[in-house]
Amino acid sequence: MALTNGHQPVTVIGAGLAGSEAAWQLAVRGIPVQLIEMRPKIASAAHHTDKFAELVCSNSLKGEDPSTAAGMLKRELRALGSLIMAAAETTAVPAGTALAVDREAFSAAITSALISHRNIEVIREEATAIPSGDVIVATGPLTSTGFEHALCSVVGNDRLAFFDAAAPIVSADSIDMSKAFCASRYLKGPGADYINCPLDRDGYEAFLGVLLSAERVIRRSFEQEELFQACQPIEEVARCGPEALRFGAMKPVGLTDPHTNARPWAVLQLRAENRVMTAYNLVGCQTNLTFSEQRRVFSMIPGLEHAEFVRYGVMHRNTFVDAPRLLAPDLSVRSFPSVRIAGQLSGTEGYLEAAAGGLVAALGVVSSRLGGTLLPLPPETALGSLIAYATDPETVSYQPMHVNLGIMPPMTSIGSKRARHTAIGERAADALARYSAEHATSLTPALRAAKAIAP
């Protein structure tokens, strides 16, 4: 098949959620695409079909409420003419306030749209090298081992992680500061950078008891080996003995609780996750507990009784790059600008976040080929804030992130939580409307094509 139009083809590697969206966004704007997908020749450990954009686990794309980050992201994807959203709408199944899909019909619709598009050439091969020209790498959390070497040649050996061992993150305004206190250990550093949740002896022992008996996620066989070599979950450390945490992640040394003027028996520290300090990471609490057990166990910590989790801890096989150090806001590799990295490989988490990353990477190519400055998206939007977070060099200890209110610019002046979330949603809608009006000409081809799929 000849790909013409005067444009060099863009190579998109991986036809998952991100690669499918990226290929579509380029093709509908007349940019030819070579879409390389290894399935069915080479299987992944989680995919079961040869279809594009296969949902490997849940069939839910989460809620629609526009005062939640997931709801905002859906609205933004629709406004940008997303193929994944259009296919989701045509294949939706009843799921209350969430958007869930018939997974087979969903993937079939996307596969059919892509393979029948005249600007897309599908190549069913495993990519083992990075081709020349514009490339979008979207090989996902289970990137084939045959491609890792090529990827390392672009991103560097020490910038690729192979598992996700993340601690929970809670929203700052849900921490009870009448019990917690701000301080750095031994008062070191320029400021009181940590929020400290103090435990007395009884509280620590009760916490340990519940932690040790809490229900854990059963990992799949392909996730078994690599995790424990690198990073111990808190429940495993606790199993080493009753003092293991008190002399490890929960050590109290160098800290005085201003409420008691004494050193606590143990301390759980929280570190700011973003510059605006709206979200805090539970330091050393990477965990494999189920999400409901994480809520139960960590709410025993003084100050976290009513903590709102913006991300739960996870431990699973997951290949991703150190995006804050590698990627520019258009998802191009700073030292190899013709290569863009999208989807879960760029360190976002979630189906729609992956699709959104593919869309942003494609808009980056569109901007560079057709002119116009489509990026960055406004930071007040869910998608804009996700990419800003992922590519902010100030983001430390990067772990994959899904969209959430904690990484969006705060609106601290509004008191009630419900009102604040609604206001953040309205602000995102306004920013999106301004963006859409400004870029109407560039967005029209994608909107028209999406409408043909989900009229």
Ligand SMILES: Cc1cc2nc3c(=O)[nH]c(=O)nc-3n(C[C@H](O)[C@H](O)[C@H](O)COP(=O)(O)OP(=O)(O)OC[C@H]3O[C@@H](n4cnc5c(N)ncnc54)[C@H](O)[C@@H]3O)c2cc1C
């Ligand atoms: C086991 C598991 C369960 C998950 N469950 C959920 C969930 O329930 N809900 C949720 O929101 N998120 C979930 N995620 C996270 C994430 O949303 C999905 O993994 C999502 O599919 C990521 O999209 P992607 O496009 O980045 O990668 P993928 O959808 O995995 O797509 C990557 C594609 O690249 C192909 N590929 C890989 N290497 C090569 C190569 N060298 N050459 C050519 N093709 C290649 C793969 O075959 C695949 O088709 C899960 C992840 C995993 C691993």
